[in-house]
Amino acid sequence: MINASRNIRVKLLWAALALAMFALFARLAYLQISDGDKGHLFIKHQGDLRVLRKETIPAGRGEIVDRHGNLLAYSTPVQTVWANPRAFEYNQHAVEQLAGILDIDQALLAKRLRSKKGFVYLKRQVDPDKAQRVLSLDLAGVHAQREYKRYYPAAEFASHLIGFTDIEDRGQEGVELAYDEMLSGEPGQRQVMRNAIGEPIRDIQLLRPANEGAKLQLAIDINLQYATYRELKTAVHRHQARSGSAIVLDAQTGEVLALVNQPSYNVNDRTQLLPVNTRNRALVDLFEPGSTVKPFTLAAALQAQVIRANSVIDTTPGKIRLGNKVIVDPKNYGRLSIREVLSKSSQVGTTKIALAVPPESMRELFADVGFGEYCATGFPGEGVGFLPHHRKWQPMQRAALSFGHGL
Structure with a gap:
């Protein structure tokens, strides 16, 4: 049953x-x-x-050139060596060969090749000749694909200005970051056939070509940039200063012809990318403009009609007391014309003029010419200026502001 x-x-x-x-x-x-x-x-x-799968075709990043067309940044094709550990037939000799060509620690390389993933990077941005040597080993599961690496011919002379990109060719600092969208190319796309373990075996068709990023031309003159960098580095070393900055402008157009900082760094050597080196002090840090403000103080006095072009200022005896502070000149200049107050950079003469100007009038002129404002250069991390409100100005502060201190 x-x-x-x-x-x-x-x-x-x-x-x-x-x-x-x-x-x-x-x-x-x-x-x-x-x-x-x-x-x-x-x-x-x-x-x-x-x-069938779609693969991305990398696009080259746009060049950056100076006002004369000299290259400041460009991208060149390199190779990324990658592996499919599932297809790789592991053996120690192959690992030793790969490690020797790619200059990678054998233990690290072995760990990657023993991964259970279908895709691992062995090394990014490899010289094409080295990549070809790897491919000539004819190792199953080991491949190479094109990408781009950024180079900077001006090296440390323009590093704070140009900035740099990361390994994915995306802007991280300077002009590279500020104009990243413009410089970035538009990746293309192609259709490929892959085998059972996901490796490409044949190109089928081009779906969309890659378009290179736009070229960016700066107002910078690389020769003037180099000369300014050299002089600043010499001055910082001579005076044993911790840092320094220099900017050269075209007085007629306002264009920036050179912008340098110390300390600097060679952007082609990524081991130098330390905060103390990469800080763009000329644009990020606030600093007192000093005696360069004196012409604006005199302009405010002329505008307020407290002095005339032919006025004479008595700076005797070469000093002036304001509360418990004393402002002094290098020597007793005596009676000075307005032109001489500027040419001798007299602190006493400037102070006497400033105290005769209504505080609101002086602050208004300072604000009109841009003190205390954001310059809107587009650079990442650019600092905003500081200009105190005139209601808080005491006589000593009015004097200090007149020769560029406290703003």
Whole structure:
């Protein structure tokens, strides 16, 4: 009785399997014969979904040039060496060969090649000749693909101005960051066929070509940039200063012809990318403008009509007391014309003029010419100026502001 029942169940199971196989073959026949082209296209589409993939084609980043067209930054093709550990036939000799060519620690390389992932980077931005040596080993699962590496011919002379990109060629500092969208290219796309383990075996078609980023021309003159850098570095060293900055402007147009800082760094050597070196002090730090403000103080006095172009200021005896503070000149200049107050940079003469100007008038002129404002250069981290409100100005502060201190 038991055997008969078991035989019935076995027969029913075989019947069900036979029925399923019949339904499967019937469906295939319908798609290929009865449904004509539609069935064929359906089967082809299902097959394509399993083997066809879209790959990104990297685009070159736009060049950065100075006012004369000299290169300040450009991208050059390099190779990324990668592996599919699932397809790699692991052996120590192959690891030693790869490590030697790519200059990678063997233990680290072995760990990557033993990964269970389908994709691992072995080394980014490899010289094309080295990449070709790797490919010539003909190791299963080891491949190379094109990418771009950024180079900076001006090196440390323009590093704070130009900035740099990361390994993905995205702007991180300076002009590279401020104009990243403009400089970035538009990646292309192609369709490829991959095998069962995900490796590309054939290009099918180009879907979209890659477009290189736009060229960016700066007002900088690289020769003047180099000369300014050299002089600043010499001055910082001579005076044993911790840091220094210098900016050269075209007095007629306001264009920045040179911008340098110390300490600096060679942007082509990423080991030098330390905060103390990369800080763009000329744009990030606030500093007192000093005696360069004196012409604006005199302009405010002329505008307020408290002095005239032919006025004479008595600076005797070469000093002036304001509360418990004393402002002094290098010597007693005596009576000075307005022109001489500027040419001798007299603190006493400037102070006497400033105290005669209504505080609100002087502050208004300072604000009109841009003190205390944001310059809007577009550089990342640019500092905002500081100009205190005139209601808080005491006589000593009015004097200090007149020769560029406290703002």
